[in-house]
Amino acid sequence: MLLAIETSCDETSVAVVHDGTVSANIVTSQVHLHAEYGGVVPELASREHLRNLLPVARAALAHVNIQPDQICAVAATRGPGLPAALRIGFTSAQAFAFALNLPIYGVHHHEAHLYSPWIAGSPLRAQFEDFEPNISLIVSGGHTMLVQVESEQSYQVLGATLDDAAGECFDKTAKILGLPYPGGPLVDRLAAEGNPNAFEFPRPLLHDNNDDFSFSGLKTSVRYFLQKRPGLADDPQALRDLCASAQAAIVEVLAVKAVRAAHRLGVRCVTASGGVTCNSGLRRELELGCARGGLRLRLADRAVCTDNAAMIGIRAERQLRAGVASTPFDVEVMPGWPLG
Numbered sequence: 001m002l003l004a005i006e007t008s009c010d011e012t013s014v015a016v017v018h019d020g021t022v023s024a025n026i027v028t029s030q031v032h033l034h035a036e037y038g039g040v041v042p043e044l045a046s047r048e049h050l051r052n053l054l055p056v057a058r059a060a061l062a063h064v065n066i067q068p069d070q071i072c073a074v075a076a077t078r079g080p081g082l083p084a085a086l087r088i089g090f091t092s093a094q095a096f097a098f099a100l101n102l103p104i105y106g107v108h109h110h111e112a113h114l115y116s117p118w119i120a121g122s123p124l125r126a127q128f129e130d131f132e133p134n135i136s137l138i139v140s141g142g143h144t145m146l147v148q149v150e151s152e153q154s155y156q157v158l159g160a161t162l163d164d165a166a167g168e169c170f171d172k173t174a175k176i177l178g179l180p181y182p183g184g185p186l187v188d189r190l191a192a193e194g195n196p197n198a199f200e201f202p203r204p205l206l207h208d209n210n211d212d213f214s215f216s217g218l219k220t221s222v223r224y225f226l227q228k229r230p231g232l233a234d235d236p237q238a239l240r241d242l243c244a245s246a247q248a249a250i251v252e253v254l255a256v257k258a259v260r261a262a263h264r265l266g267v268r269c270v271t272a273s274g275g276v277t278c279n280s281g282l283r284r285e286l287e288l289g290c291a292r293g294g295l296r297l298r299l300a301d302r303a304v305c306t307d308n309a310a311m312i313g314i315r316a317e318r319q320l321r322a323g324v325a326s327t328p329f330d331v332e333v334m335p336g337w338p339l340g
Helices: 031-037 042-063 083-099 109-118 166-176 183-191 216-227 236-265 280-293 309-321
Strands: 002-006 011-018 021-029 073-079 104-108 134-139 144-151 154-160 269-273 296-299
Touching: 002 042, 002 083, 002 309, 011 042, 011 309, 021 042, 021 309, 031 042, 042 083, 073 083, 073 109, 073 309, 083 104, 104 109, 104 309, 109 134, 109 144, 109 269, 109 296, 109 309, 134 236, 144 236, 154 236, 166 183, 166 216, 166 236, 183 236, 183 280, 216 236, 236 269, 236 280, 269 280, 280 296
Parallel strands: 002 073, 073 104, 134 269, 269 296
Antiparallel strands: 002 011, 011 021, 134 144, 144 154
16 A cells, blocks of 8 residues: 655645555645636645645545555655645655655656556556557646656656646636636637637647747737737637637647657657646547557546646556665655656
């Protein structure tokens, strides 16, 4: 039994992992608290983690009907993320592990996302017996990157966003369109009833010979487009078409770059994870791109796309099984911890 904690941003999550199976995965979101500010307020997030962590941990243990002394290891997100938010979860995990004389694993949040496409089923279970080398797209509100994964313990970053992450572009575009926070899911829902070819928006770096991303220009393009057409977003169908057109531009860049990298490097599998992977347009575009290119596609289950402790626990358990040394008790969180 391994207890895992995730508090890198605004979700408080605790999971129990047992022999590769996620026995419990409790997530408490703070979206309703941050909505009035149009984004995550770090101080508010930290206070909510302090309020929620113990009840969430108790709920996770109660869900599988175990006592704390039945836990054999502890894991927590060590970085990257909001400094104070990370510290609450990681320090709590250190205290828990120290009190019960257990090993602790400080997990890299992006590494957990990197391997989350191999967590599937009901209940969620690690399926690394199906693992194969892949090109992995990690796409969320704070990060967008392409990674070549050669094995469970070996990977290298191919490219990343040069400015805004894809999820940030979704949320900022939504704000420009007058949609409430968090805007990304609303854009996706409205886009389903819109015409993705109604308006033409740029596809930044789509044809550049690199694996990097840039989305700040796309967001600015939407702003200038609306400035020249005041009142357009007030029309319900035009708003749907705007959402569909902006979403089409974002997901085309993500999918094309992922598929192109796989072909260039001779990799036959593409994976995707992170909160934006919940976007139906992106999932569809990746499915079409991989089908056309003869590639296998593995998408993270929606339950482990957004921030959650299940992927932290599975990653830590795999490290434990591989003989990776546990994390010393005297280390600090790493808010800017780079992948690799």
